[in-house]
Amino acid sequence: MGAFLHQVASGLALGGVYAIMALALVMIYQATQLINFAQGEMAMFSTYFAWKLMDLGEPYWFAFFATVIASFIGGIVIERLIVRPFAKAPVLASVIVFIGLSLIFNSLAGWLYGYSVTSFDSPFTGRPWFGAGYMSAHEAGAVLVTLCVLALVYAFFRFTPLGLAMRAAAQNPESSRLVGIRVGWMLAIGWGLAAAIGSVAGMMAAPIVYLDPNMMGGVLLYAFAGAVLGGIDSPFGAVFGGVAVGVLGNLIGAYVVGDEVKLSVALAIIIAVLVWRPSGLFGRRLVARV
């Protein structure tokens, strides 16, 4: 029983990180119908930014919020400068651009900071909570932060005028323009928000997976799996999917098949779920007009 709870607990902690990344993916997808393959590398780069600030002596929370703000601005800049020009181009051209972006961020991080593994502080220190070491203090803190982020994002979209404008711009760009919403800027802000919450994911992941330029590759993979599982056009679904992937992945790896086929099992699950529910568990069913 103890081992089972351990697996669930560590699955929850990382699952929270997957959930935040999946949410970032969904935000961009809802606005642009594109999957941002560079999301992970952007998050990693933001995390290095935070690390550099702390290296220069800044306290954790200052570095944290400075990074979130800087990532927000960075996301807007990337959208305006690099993503916007391809809005009219074929979808796959944008995919190539994202691949290019992730290569750029990865190499830049390697060049600026080297490839050695570095430690990244956590604001949550001290003895593990809940005794028996099911969850370290940081892991519990990460889960809390995940919940906070989700609550904030939900509140933003549901209860603020800006959030409403963004939802409108994503769902119906033409009508939104008619109502006076600056759709272009809504997209940019969407990217900024996604980059900001991605940076939170990175900073929560780093104390667990440790900081190096290739840190987010695996995380992004499971975030994709979570988004697919839950439905790429459903924020709630993506979050659920992320957490589910974290927990289920651990359990299946530990109890059902060995860890050496964990990835293949993840693949098989994705395909199985999609065959059964092609839009993911909570995605919208698409009805096409003939």
Added chain:
Amino acid sequence: MINRRRFLQSSAAAAFAAKAGSALAENAPGVTDTEIKIGQTMPYSGPASAYGVIGRSETAYFKMINEQGGVNGRKINLVSLDDAYSPPKTVEQVRRLVEDEKVAFLFNTLGTPPNIAIRQYLNDNKVPQLFVATGAATFADPEHFPWTMGYQPNYQTESKIFGKHILKSKPDAKIAVLYQNDGFGKDYLIGLKEGLGADHAAMVIKEASYETSEPTVDSQIVTLQGSGADVLLIAATPKFAAQAIRKTFDVGWTPVRYMTDVSQSIASVMKPAGLEKSKGVITAIYGKDPTDVRWKDDPGFKEYSAFIAKYMTPKDLIDAFAVYGFGAAATMVQVLKQCGSDLSRANVMRQAANLKDLELPMLLPGIKINTSPTNFSPIRQEALAAFNGESWEQFGELYQA
């Protein structure tokens, strides 16, 4: 400008040399009066890019040697190409090095699959493949591959040492193994079982593997804990080794932890894991850790840090891979020195197989490099050491494999 007289002179000289027989073998391609051109491939990009520092440190080391006058009047020109750890790319780059760049030989190419991919080609073309940067046992095979030589203690030997130590210190141990799902990790598993011996192989009660594309090994550690083992072998690269060490502490599991020497860097593994949490971890070491305070006044370490200060960037000082490159390059320079004026490929190979009791600044005191025509593993000694929260404390005697 070759005038007729010089031409006749030199062709006469060449004819004479040819008649004189093979006493003066031709210098390898890439060797001129002023330069020795050698080549390597390194994963500067892609999943193994952390090892790229090795190439950088070797390039810097040769630059230092060149500034001191080179070897026997010749400067060393290292052409280091990126293969992204992809064997097809390695083949392409190595062919380019041999056929286009015309290097004299290959030095410290990195990775087991990349080196296997090029081994037959290099042996067929009699190009030395020296000091391959991998601990796979298959590269010390002079009988089948006389032009290929290893360098560091091989992984199987190291875990054999662990196995023997476990038998000696904890004969009733129940052993769990965490291993990377590739040649590196699997070699550790094989070596451990060999060290334990066939009749004790059942001491290994649980194995768990991971892929490098996974974010963490936390789940594997929990699984291993569930087996009730009291000894854990961590055959993992730095990032995952750090995670494993931290997680074992966090879940309240206290097995005796053995770890691969690849992850012995205090700065990159013990510190991220947590110095307190890493206490008691045992590894096999052959080099000095640059962050270990006991080497502060050691002349070898001072030599190394002077090198870093002048030729690399400050953050490279603590990088264990920079130490590795520093040592490998020094070994290479020794071989070249021993070649004297005969820089044919055959002689380079002969001298590489003729290293006697070579000591390097960053090798542990007492460890010497030795090679012979039947021994293609230059470094075969290691010492067991335990981490005491601050540095690696050696214990026991030097093991020789």
Added chain:
Amino acid sequence: MADADGALNALVAIAVGIIALAFPFVASGYHLYQGAQVLIFAVALLGLNLLTGFNGQISLGHGAFFAIGGYGTAILMVKFGAPYWAAIPLASVLCFIAGFLFGFPALRFGGLYLALATFALAVATPQILSYKGFDAFTGGSQGLTLAKPQPPSGLGLTADQWLYLVCLACAAALYWAARNLVNGRIGRALVAIRDQPIAAETMGVDAPLYKTTCFGVSALYAGVAGGLSAIAVGFVSPESFGLPLSLAFLVGVVVGGLASLGGALFGALFIEFVPNIADQLTVSFGEGAKALPGAIYGVLLILVMAAMPTGVAGAARALASFLRNEG
């Protein structure tokens, strides 16, 4: 106008053919190896283009079928002693079946989800290849080493030249087959399914059959390429078939030009040589910049997409029609 187009295309094809045939007799061993790699990539890109360009099914996982072809060929040659000219076709039949089977679940989900599912396939491939249950066949992490195919005696060719010519013959044959496929009824059906799936079905096109078969054929092409790659490199291991390979295929298809068979050659040239160019460009940044080629490659990708969003073939077409209209 169509005649002029056709004549121009034929001229270009002949020119390319002559260059390709003359190449092995003027180039040295290493460059021949690169030439063979270009042809191998071109075959894989042809297959991927059939699926993604003409039939609209996005696959980010073609490295997996390339791997099946490579390992299949290696296992047949090393463990069963088959000669390469039998091993490669056999392995590619295996790939066809694998692709066909994968096509079935792919029917249920489209577009984006297929992209993500194939992405997961690409990531899982090295793990599947190193699964210890298969070690007896795959050689585990040591991989399998293959002997290089020797030219038939009496032709006076080196092994490198022979290998290149074998790749050239395969590429030419498969290109010709793809051309016929695309220009015929099947090709039109594929395009119809891509652009107007429901209308196509109401017109009587058996979409599921076409789509799964297209997947199979596309996998077959990737398998041939993988087999050729195995004998060219002389070695297979799980590391040879990771995610970067699948992504490179996608880059090649898009840069070359979707739904353009001729674009496959451009795409192949791009993914083979541009990373090397990026390497050269960073030399001027000094020694610390060894990591930068990746960033340069990324920047080049973005610039190429900005300049030619429909790929080289698309740009060539636009240029041709521009010239035609002006003239």
